[in-house]
Amino acid sequence: MHGLSLRAMVFGDKNRRDREQGSEDAADMARARAGDEAAFSAIVRRHQTALVNFFRRLGALPDAEDLAQETFLRIFRYRLRYRESARFSTFLYTVARHVWVDRLRKERRAETGRAFLTQRAEERREERRENRDARLEAIRRAVEDLPDYLRMTVELIVYQEFDYETVARILGIPLGTVKSRFHEAMQRLKRRLSGL
């Protein structure tokens, strides 16, 4: 029963898709650098849903799309700096992380963080009302209550399906730290949800 990992079971062909998508991204970025806006639009279309959900799960419910838009614009701005030796998705989520950090910093600086968090909590509650499954609701709450640094790691590994090495590059931290953070997060979740 344990012969296949979850990743292999559920996302068995993800590596192949990643490779195909990676080569498409690289080709489109090269065309975008040469001024082809349609190529850049293709990149946006390919990654927009995952990116919006990335921000949404981190807690940017009201403006996940704005943050995704900002990420794509930064990618466009930095298109000449992008090297094809790096996987595009690593580049994309590194920029997305910076957008998220800037967003949090801005909120804190403006001292509207509390209102922002209250709004987020309200919207989360609204979403919860829609979710009538108590178990899923408990899992959702447990994930949302993780501290930001653990939640980001969980998001990148569980939802975006990156490996440790890629996450280390995206977050700019040592590989061992990524592993320990991820294990800590998952153990916290397991402990909290053990009664279900």
Next chain:
Amino acid sequence: MKGPFQREGDVSDGCVRSSEALDWALGLLPDAMRPDYERHLRECAICGAEVESYRALVEGMRLALPDRPCRDLVDRVREGVAVLRCQEERGRRRVVWASAVAAVLLAVAGIGGLMPHLRRGVKEGVETEGTVRRRAWQEAARWLCSVQQPDGGWYRPGEGAGEYREALTGLAILAALELKSEPGLDASGRRAAEWLANRVDEEGKIGSLHFPGQPYNQGIGGLALLRWCERHPDSPFREAALRAARRIAAVQTESGGWGYEDQPEEPNVSVTVWQLQALHQALALGGEEWMERALWKGLRWLRSTRNREGRYGYRRADDFPVGSDALTAMSLYCEMEVDAESLARSETRLSLDRVQEGLAASDREPSYYAAYFAIRSLRKAGHREFEKTLGHLESRLLARQETVGRERGSWPASDVYARVGGRVYATAMAAMAVYTP
């Protein structure tokens, strides 16, 4: 009884290798460690249970916070990219210009030590759209101040048709009132208002010449003077401004519109929109009741030129001697400006759609005149679906501003109206069009 790979007090209550269960369950275990752990899994029930619990947890996490579809962001991103391209283009042009200056300096003076400073000076940082706009206004303001005449008139001798000096000065005053926070503009605006006030004769007529363009001097000059006085309540020009407004009301045609002096019975939209705005401004400044009657009569005439599709004609409905886009934009904006309730009218919505369609369908750059009224009316309507059109048009306008040389900050006199208005007209209209309070 614990097995050889188990110890007391472990979190998983058992196996020293249970920490690998999470990595294995998620496919994160390095390939080299995988076969060994898989052999272990076949023997260790504790790790097997760990793997199952992590699988269930991860599946639950994905179900609890699933990916949801989002709206297509391509159009939004494309608009942002257009703005970025403008910024990059401006940056490149600046670098070319500065490099040329640097080369000349080096060649002439041989001052190699200047090079690092020049490089620093021209380095283009990452700019926001707000920064680009702000700089566009600053440079437009600086250019406008630089071309004002010593007597306060705001025109350039030898450029455009000399008979429209009052109208041009009026346009520049209107721009100065909008960009008022830019250094020097308020003082320049005051001198221009004084120059204009001195051009209002005893009967309220602005400008001394009798020629076909006079209604523009009256309408635009009058509007500018009235608005200046409203924004500067202590201004000494109030009487002159109201005199100009009375003159406007007095020469209204029977039908309600305004036209050229040599064609008094042929009112047209192009002249009328400025007279209506001036009258509306006069009422805000304390104009008499009969001016209000003239305003509503004029508005009724203006509305009579709109056809069922929402397009305004030049002299009557369906009269389009030079197309309908600019006529519709200017008439619509005027109507929205003088009658706030027009925003709720279904005809207004029709005309807004025509303005947007006209901009989207045109493969040529719109005139500054048309662009100004189109942007103002769409912005005033405030509908979200116009954002794309607005962003695109504003980006194109920003890209046309001169960024180097003697005319830096101005817009080139490149449209049909620039023949009579020159760069002062182009710059005042474009700067107001891209200005957002």
